[in-house]
Amino acid sequence: MKPAFLNRIFFFLILILIIPLAVSCASKGALKAEEYFSIGMAYYELGQSNQANRERYFQEAERWLNRARAADKTMTASDYNLGRLAFENARYEEASRSFERILAKDPANIMALKAAAYSRIMNGNLDLAEAHYGKVLELVPESADDGYNYALVLFGMKKYKKSEEVLNRYPHALEENAASILLLARVQKAQDKVEAVDSYAKWIVIANSPPAQGIYEYAQVLENAGLFAKAIEYYGEAAKAMRTDTDDLKKSAIIFDEARLLLSADPLNDAGIEKLSSAVTEGFSDQEAIRELLLDERISAENKAEIKTILESFAENI
Numbered sequence: 001m002k003p004a005f006l007n008r009i010f011f012f013l014i015l016i017l018i019i020p021l022a023v024s025c026a027s028k029g030a031l032k033a034e035e036y037f038s039i040g041m042a043y044y045e046l047g048q049s050n051q052a053n054r055e056r057y058f059q060e061a062e063r064w065l066n067r068a069r070a071a072d073k074t075m076t077a078s079d080y081n082l083g084r085l086a087f088e089n090a091r092y093e094e095a096s097r098s099f100e101r102i103l104a105k106d107p108a109n110i111m112a113l114k115a116a117a118y119s120r121i122m123n124g125n126l127d128l129a130e131a132h133y134g135k136v137l138e139l140v141p142e143s144a145d146d147g148y149n150y151a152l153v154l155f156g157m158k159k160y161k162k163s164e165e166v167l168n169r170y171p172h173a174l175e176e177n178a179a180s181i182l183l184l185a186r187v188q189k190a191q192d193k194v195e196a197v198d199s200y201a202k203w204i205v206i207a208n209s210p211p212a213q214g215i216y217e218y219a220q221v222l223e224n225a226g227l228f229a230k231a232i233e234y235y236g237e238a239a240k241a242m243r244t245d246t247d248d249l250k251k252s253a254i255i256f257d258e259a260r261l262l263l264s265a266d267p268l269n270d271a272g273i274e275k276l277s278s279a280v281t282e283g284f285s286d287q288e289a290i291r292e293l294l295l296d297e298r299i300s301a302e303n304k305a306e307i308k309t310i311l312e313s314f315a316e317n318i
Helices: 004-026 035-050 051-071 077-090 090-104 112-124 126-139 144-156 160-167 178-190 195-205 212-226 230-243 251-267 273-280 287-293 301-316
Strands: none
Touching: 035 051, 035 077, 051 077, 077 090, 077 112, 077 301, 090 112, 090 273, 112 126, 112 301, 126 144, 144 160, 144 178, 160 178, 178 195, 178 212, 195 212, 212 230, 230 251, 251 273, 251 287, 287 301
């Protein structure tokens, strides 16, 4: 018999045997905070394992955990699990307050610090998330996972230098953890550091099926470093890897960048105009960006004539 199934049986027994007694005793004031807590957690576990009745079980869990907290305000476990319930229901501000109530009494509670930090990220309060993760790393400086989360918050706050400093405290993660390497590449790119080229290259090797966004960023740093042939190659790779357009990146824009670089870096190659036509066919419609190509002295007169034809096609389609 599987452990998960046994757990469900156990919690159903709690509900069947304890709750009727609990309701009776509660009316007589006989229940203790620990018993309220046990009932609340039984409902919580049921909600975790029963998606059909998840909302109802979570509501019951919250009700009993609030009773536990009211009966004994020193019960840290009640606040922590109320925070978990609020978080799972996307009430991130409420979750943050639950975890921070624990920290008011126990500032060195690692679990509460991590949970509060993540909740603050989710409700957009990066200042408090930074403070919580900073405290975590004071208490457990060897934690590479927490270091990564802290660096990620710093990156979101545009504190790129500090983010890089935090990441560099965990050299082992920067050898084998793809997420850490990509974040390092991004903070280096944000600082216009040439080292970003090597960091992205390492990430490309380590990452399993690297996503288009990261490959596109790699192409950008290669171009900025003057490595045009390799940049063209990776703009192409990014376009191939792009499955669905996002708010931040569209396949047509990647193809345009590939075309733009081909036209300026290799003006005798017909591939640039072919790629530009492909970008337009794919949906690229930024006429101003296309017009700017006409101002680039590196692009040949023949290709500029083709670019004008492409611009004229927009007018014809209006």
